[in-house]
Amino acid sequence: MSSPKRLSSIPEDVPAWASLLPGYRGYKERELLREDDRAVRDHASAGMRKSADVLRRLSAEHLRHGPDELLKATDWLSVELRTLADATALAPGGYGSLFDRKQVKQEELGQLLALDLDLLRGLLEVEARVSGLEDSVAEPGRFMLVLQALRPRVDSLRSTLERRADLLR
Numbered sequence: 220m221s222s223p224k225r226l227s228s229i230p231e232d233v234p235a236w237a238s239l240l241p242g243y244r245g246y247k248e249r250e251l252l253r254e255d256d257r258a259v260r261d262h263a264s265a266g267m268r269k270s271a272d273v274l275r276r277l278s279a280e281h282l283r284h285g286p287d288e289l290l291k292a293t294d295w296l297s298v299e300l301r302t303l304a305d306a307t308a309l310a311p312g313g314y315g316s317l318f319d320r321k322q323v324k325q326e327e328l329g330q331l332l333a334l335d336l337d338l339l340r341g342l343l344e345v346e347a348r349v350s351g352l353e354d355s356v357a358e359p360g361r362f363m364l365v366l367q368a369l370r371p372r373v374d375s376l377r378s379t380l381e382r383r384a385d386l387l388r
Contacts, residue, residue: 245325252328253312259335260307266342267304267376270349271297281356289359292366299373300345306380307338311387327386334383341376345369 274297278290312331348369355361 249325249328252332256332256335257312260310263338263342264304264308267300270345271300273349277352286359296369303376330386334379337379345372
């Protein structure tokens with residue numbers, strides 16, 4: 220009969236023996252890439268939601284009685300960022316079953332992660348511009364310029380997310 224001390228060390232030894240199995244290392248590397256991909260997408264999605272919430276708050280606090288075009292543009296960006304946040308959070312993670320026609324290879328997982336990092340870079344630009352909106356809310360002309368500069372960046376986020384989906388098709 221083995222001692223309880225010996226039984227508790229078995230889970231620590233599992234990765235050591237699993238690494239001796241053929242194919243385990245490649246499987247584990249792909250699994251780690253998928254986990255990294257998920258973490259990056261979760262972070263990007265949370266950032267998009269945060270920016271959408273700031274836009275929604277600005278709209279509610281400052282623009283309800285202002286020019287309609289500012290209100291419409293702010294609301295559109297808020298909805299668009301919220302939609303992108305949901306799409307990013309729900310984007311496929313590169314998992315597939317053994318019998319799927321299209322197998323997701325390690326290189327493709329690396330490309331997914333690179334696209335997700337592009338999402339984060341684009342999000343940093345969006346966040347910087349959204350934080351600049353709070354400073355310009357008293358000046359409608361300047362506020363509209365910042366909103367107009369945000370639109371192509373939000374479109375770029377959408378494009379990156381579409382390229383990501385295309386990679387898995």
